[in-house]
Amino acid sequence: MLSLGRIKNFISDCLFPIFCLNCGVFIKAEERRYLCSNCFKNINIYSALFCPICLKRIGVLKKCYHSNKKSYLDFLGCATEYNNPLVKNLLHCFKYQFIKEIGLTLSDILIVYWTKIWPDVKARFSNCLVISIPLYHRRFNWRGFNQSEELARVFANYFRLPLVNNVLIRKKNTPPQVQVENFENRLNNIIGAFQIKNSSLIKNKKIILIDDVFTSGATLQEGAKILKENGAKEIIGLVIAK
16 A cells, blocks of 8 residues: 555656756656756765865865965865856756755755765864855745755754754845855945844854855855854855855
């Protein structure tokens, strides 16, 4: 006798079939993914941390000169490269076509990446908080979900880390960074965009700060700045791609 879950998956497969966004092969609803396993293997997933300023690979939690002097982020964790067509298409469908379920596929990339670097970071980041970059409430209502929060939720659940969504708040409705032309304007665009609530939750805490992509780094830096000004101890910015 078929279980209720299998019946639901069968109906979904018939009415709302899922096909790999790259090769078009049919994917069963129970897998809840938008990239088949063969295509997933074509994503090169890094195994190192990066300097959040010059973006060069760094050794085991050894800060680059630039991040020591100029960065509120202590390290940048980046899973893969944005110019991979598979990654670019997944992120575009997730953010701009509002396909929320693609967050599971993108979260898989983060999980594989973190598993690779885990032997290097576990001594300092085994007991930390996970925080996502927030959306302004009007943009959240328009999109229906916060893409960074979706990634953070799956990531935190997989690694059994506490997810804290009521600390970093976006108080300013800034234009999307992708619409802002140059680095300086992006920095100015995001200044003052965030505020902190319940600061006692982050006092002396180590934090994994999650966003979807890293371009200029302005958003993650501004988020890290206000977190540190309110007592956070150390921060890794974690993204799908740069």
